[in-house]
Amino acid sequence: MAVCFSLAKFANAATVPVHDPSVVIVYKDANGNSYPSNYATGSRTKYYYIFGTQVGAAYSRDMINWTAFTPSFSINGTTTNNYYQIVKSEADYAEHTTLDKVKENLWAPDVIYNKALGKWTMYFSLSGNEFKSSIILFTSSKIEGPYEKVGSVVHGGFTNSTTSIGRTDYAKMTGTSTVDDRYLDNSGKWDNTYAVSCIDPSVLYDETGKLWLVYGSWSGGIFLLKLNEQTGLRDYSYNYGLGNSPVWNGNRLRFDPYMGVHIAGGYYVSGEGPYIRYLKDANGIGYYYMFISMGFYSPEGGYTMRVFRSSTIDGQYTDVTGDNAVFDRYIFNYGNNTQYGMPIMQNYKYNWWNMASVSQGHNSVLSDEDGSAYIVYHTKFDNGTIWHNVEVHQIFFNENGWPLAAPFEYRVGFGLTKSKHSKEEITGRYSVITHNSVDYAKLKSNLEEEMYVNADGTLTGAYSGTWTYNFAFGKHYITLTTNAGTFKGVVCEQLMDGLSARTVAFTAMNSNNERCLWGYKRTNTATIATTNYRGESLIVGDRQYSLTWDDYNRFNKQSVSGDFEIEYLFDNYTQASENWHNWAIAIKTSSETWHLRADAWSVGTFTGATVNHTYTWEWSHFKDVYKNKKVRLKVSRIGTSINIFSYVDSVLVYSCTSANAPMNEVDVYLGGETCYLDVKKISVAQLGAREVVGTTNEDGTYTVPFNSVKGNTTSVSGDFELVYIFNNYHNPVSIDYWDNYILRAISGSSTMLIRADAYAMDVFGSLAYSYDWNWNNFVSIMTGGHVELRISRSGSTILYKAIITSRDGDVYNYQVIQTGAPRTPMSFGFTGEESMQDFFVVEKISSEGSDIVTGKTKSQNILSATNVYSFEKVLYVNAADSGELEIYNVEGKSFGRIKYNKGLNQIYSLSEGFYLIGGIKIIIF
Numbered sequence: 001m002a003v004c005f006s007l008a009k010f011a012n013a014a015t016v017p018v019h020d021p022s023v024v025i026v027y028k029d030a031n032g033n034s035y036p037s038n039y040a041t042g043s044r045t046k047y048y049y050i051f052g053t054q055v056g057a058a059y060s061r062d063m064i065n066w067t068a069f070t071p072s073f074s075i076n077g078t079t080t081n082n083y084y085q086i087v088k089s090e091a092d093y094a095e096h097t098t099l100d101k102v103k104e105n106l107w108a109p110d111v112i113y114n115k116a117l118g119k120w121t122m123y124f125s126l127s128g129n130e131f132k133s134s135i136i137l138f139t140s141s142k143i144e145g146p147y148e149k150v151g152s153v154v155h156g157g158f159t160n161s162t163t164s165i166g167r168t169d170y171a172k173m174t175g176t177s178t179v180d181d182r183y184l185d186n187s188g189k190w191d192n193t194y195a196v197s198c199i200d201p202s203v204l205y206d207e208t209g210k211l212w213l214v215y216g217s218w219s220g221g222i223f224l225l226k227l228n229e230q231t232g233l234r235d236y237s238y239n240y241g242l243g244n245s246p247v248w249n250g251n252r253l254r255f256d257p258y259m260g261v262h263i264a265g266g267y268y269v270s271g272e273g274p275y276i277r278y279l280k281d282a283n284g285i286g287y288y289y290m291f292i293s294m295g296f297y298s299p300e301g302g303y304t305m306r307v308f309r310s311s312t313i314d315g316q317y318t319d320v321t322g323d324n325a326v327f328d329r330y331i332f333n334y335g336n337n338t339q340y341g342m343p344i345m346q347n348y349k350y351n352w353w354n355m356a357s358v359s360q361g362h363n364s365v366l367s368d369e370d371g372s373a374y375i376v377y378h379t380k381f382d383n384g385t386i387w388h389n390v391e392v393h394q395i396f397f398n399e400n401g402w403p404l405a406a407p408f409e410y411r412v413g414f415g416l417t418k419s420k421h422s423k424e425e426i427t428g429r430y431s432v433i434t435h436n437s438v439d440y441a442k443l444k445s446n447l448e449e450e451m452y453v454n455a456d457g458t459l460t461g462a463y464s465g466t467w468t469y470n471f472a473f474g475k476h477y478i479t480l481t482t483n484a485g486t487f488k489g490v491v492c493e494q495l496m497d498g499l500s501a502r503t504v505a506f507t508a509m510n511s512n513n514e515r516c517l518w519g520y521k522r523t524n525t526a527t528i529a530t531t532n533y534r535g536e537s538l539i540v541g542d543r544q545y546s547l548t549w550d551d552y553n554r555f556n557k558q559s560v561s562g563d564f565e566i567e568y569l570f571d572n573y574t575q576a577s578e579n580w581h582n583w584a585i586a587i588k589t590s591s592e593t594w595h596l597r598a599d600a601w602s603v604g605t606f607t608g609a610t611v612n613h614t615y616t617w618e619w620s621h622f623k624d625v626y627k628n629k630k631v632r633l634k635v636s637r638i639g640t641s642i643n644i645f646s647y648v649d650s651v652l653v654y655s656c657t658s659a660n661a662p663m664n665e666v667d668v669y670l671g672g673e674t675c676y677l678d679v680k681k682i683s684v685a686q687l688g689a690r691e692v693v694g695t696t697n698e699d700g701t702y703t704v705p706f707n708s709v710k711g712n713t714t715s716v717s718g719d720f721e722l723v724y725i726f727n728n729y730h731n732p733v734s735i736d737y738w739d740n741y742i743l744r745a746i747s748g749s750s751t752m753l754i755r756a757d758a759y760a761m762d763v764f765g766s767l768a769y770s771y772d773w774n775w776n777n778f779v780s781i782m783t784g785g786h787v788e789l790r791i792s793r794s795g796s797t798i799l800y801k802a803i804i805t806s807r808d809g810d811v812y813n814y815q816v817i818q819t820g821a822p823r824t825p826m827s828f829g830f831t832g833e834e835s836m837q838d839f840f841v842v843e844k845i846s847s848e849g850s851d852i853v854t855g856k857t858k859s860q861n862i863l864s865a866t867n868v869y870s871f872e873k874v875l876y877v878n879a880a881d882s883g884e885l886e887i888y889n890v891e892g893k894s895f896g897r898i899k900y901n902k903g904l905n906q907i908y909s910l911s912e913g914f915y916l917i918g919g920i921k922i923i924i925f
Helices: 088-094 099-104 165-174 619-624 775-782
Strands: 022-028 045-051 057-060 066-069 073-075 078-080 106-114 119-126 134-140 147-155 202-205 211-215 222-227 247-249 252-256 260-264 272-280 286-294 304-310 357-367 373-381 388-397 403-405 428-434 449-453 458-461 465-470 477-482 485-495 502-510 515-521 525-533 556-560 564-574 583-588 593-597 601-603 610-615 629-638 641-648 651-659 666-672 675-688 691-693 714-716 720-730 741-747 750-755 766-771 785-794 797-805 811-819 826-832 835-848 868-871 874-879 883-888 894-900 903-907 913-917 920-924
Touching: 022 106, 022 357, 022 373, 045 106, 088 119, 088 134, 088 147, 088 165, 099 106, 106 202, 119 147, 119 202, 147 165, 147 211, 147 222, 202 272, 211 272, 260 286, 272 357, 286 357, 304 357, 357 388, 373 403, 388 485, 403 502, 449 515, 458 465, 458 651, 477 502, 485 515, 556 564, 556 675, 564 666, 583 629, 629 666, 666 675, 691 826, 714 720, 714 835, 720 775, 720 826, 826 835, 874 894, 894 903
Parallel strands: 073 147, 525 835
Antiparallel strands: 022 045, 045 057, 057 066, 073 078, 106 119, 119 134, 134 147, 202 211, 211 222, 222 260, 247 252, 252 260, 272 286, 286 304, 357 373, 373 388, 388 403, 428 449, 428 515, 449 458, 465 477, 477 485, 485 502, 502 515, 525 675, 556 666, 564 629, 564 675, 583 593, 583 666, 593 601, 610 651, 629 641, 641 651, 691 835, 714 826, 720 785, 720 835, 741 750, 741 826, 766 811, 785 797, 797 811, 868 874, 874 903, 883 894, 883 913, 913 920
């Protein structure tokens, strides 16, 4: 800990300047009373409080938006802010005799609820001249105060030359008032290479219910003291060492009779702000994790948070490579030396930031009731000032049980997802930041580099190697085996600081060289043109299987440029006489062709490119993999990587990557050899810059005025279907229903605005609304809600249908039916009010062909799949004869029948939902 200066003009929301923040969970009732837990009925409101140096403090409901306040103090029940009088005996000992001087040196408090006392206990350190420091206990029945002094817990800086409260306490503990020579240097003053600097307290109950104080800074190191659970003060009955003698482990001090258990540092090695919490990793294995900030606290001081752990509270604490947290000699352990303690992050800067985050440190750790954990710390910047603010990152554990900080600040609802990430979701172009040592004195920082996570399991770019992902029942482990070592971490969903764009990210560590690596998938908006081919309106090849492998004139051709995705859905008809009698993809530049067969074979590649494959089949059974099966095929180019994914019956069976592929315009051909493809859908997506409507402030709020920021528009004509997929961010400091997305429906010179809260302005035609939410929950539903909005026109009727998934996973439906709508060309786009929208997909859908194909025979190679099945919006009935089927909803109620003919029937009339048809559970989506 060290002196800081709080800048009041930055004291709003996430930028609250609380130096050395210590976090605690508080529940409050309607009368403002504060408790450590909720009431049985859940009637209390949960808050997070942080306390820091120079009486700084703040509270928050979400650890995002903080409100600053100053805790109050009292003397004999009378509230006062005369800090000198509040701690007069300790202030006189510290040689601070004015209110301002005392406040300036009140450093790094920790607040914990004492179960026996039934009060909030605050442990504050008063830093004094010549190490004459004290840790002082205050108590209060309310979290904000007033706090009344109870007494001092431990002292430093006392000598044999004068009588003092420190020397008196030493005598109470050791039985002698003569300070032993080991605490003193040759001049008789406090020896700061052995003796403790008595500041930076943190207090915790261990797993057996014992109460402990962790304290210390640089000097003799970090120590652990047993406290009396009934009083909160020192437990003088607890013995350390052999009588009044210290205990050594070689040259490492283990116990000191007065200072306690030596758990870190020594010999004036850097290290301060110790914080210990018992945490369980993803496998339920618990350790006491100790976080220490090493280096000097100023922006250029190389300040970093390091991590050690122990199976017992009193140590020994070791880092990920086994290095002991206690030193046996002086070592310069910061700057370029990050050997001791795993540095959880170091100076870094994202590309869109104006300033780098530097000198992160003096953290606390929160273990929330749901088992999640968070690191709460102050950070400074590379702008030449001493500005600082609080940041909160969620903590995840890799498969070895070591904590990792999420790459971006915590946001409610983001983190580890309940469902498994697909290979498609993880694959892509990433920006990565390696947390290396830098030239701290020149305020340098770690910057983004580019890395590709490829579908074939390889890595290219800043790191080369391979990657694997293991869902592991929600633990989301990822292993990156690279040319710089192996990084083990987790995959998480994150909201990017300052952009409010959702992305897939990872955080990982290389334990051998003690380096952390962060990565996030670069975001885009997919602008998609989709054509559904009904019946048999698009056949590639013919039923005589005459298609040859290089007959590109008979292949389906799509011309694309830049980053793109093409998705095909087709029935792959083949007699499978040979492995290569299946679908194929050819990608052509003006001079070269990469022809890829379904059996993982390339006929020609691009110059300088490398092609690798991964597949799930056994070659002895390969001919059955695609034979007369429904195939979903995706071709994706991101930068210099082309990834191909092949699914059979919705299961990924094959993926392939061409790394270092060309980036110029290409033609993509879908065809095959000795087969024919009954194509059902082709979607061509251009992957452009992420479209965001609205703006976000540094404090995580959205304050854009009504209809002042407008997004792109999409033009349509005739009967159409248009799909928008986006996240909606409601202003977190607002309770107004209308502070959400607004759809702009434009016809000629008229613009109708349809709000998310079932209200519209400048209406043309007539609107009818329906929704299934409870208005009491509406704001929380829309705060980070995932929205899929489908707009479709048939004649003069337009249907607006939104499926909204809240951050807690609940699904809501919102529908607007517009009658008397214009039949003329229209365009659609978005605006909002005190909100922001992050767009993932903008899709225009058209259809060709008729709904039902009938009369096929066995000789025509009818798909041999289940008689009744679905894929996306289509219900398939493969029947030997004509007939009817009863349709039931999920509650078992019949609501209709469908007629079908002999052969393969494709039925498009069912709306999205869950059905029971012919004894089969069917999902239409």
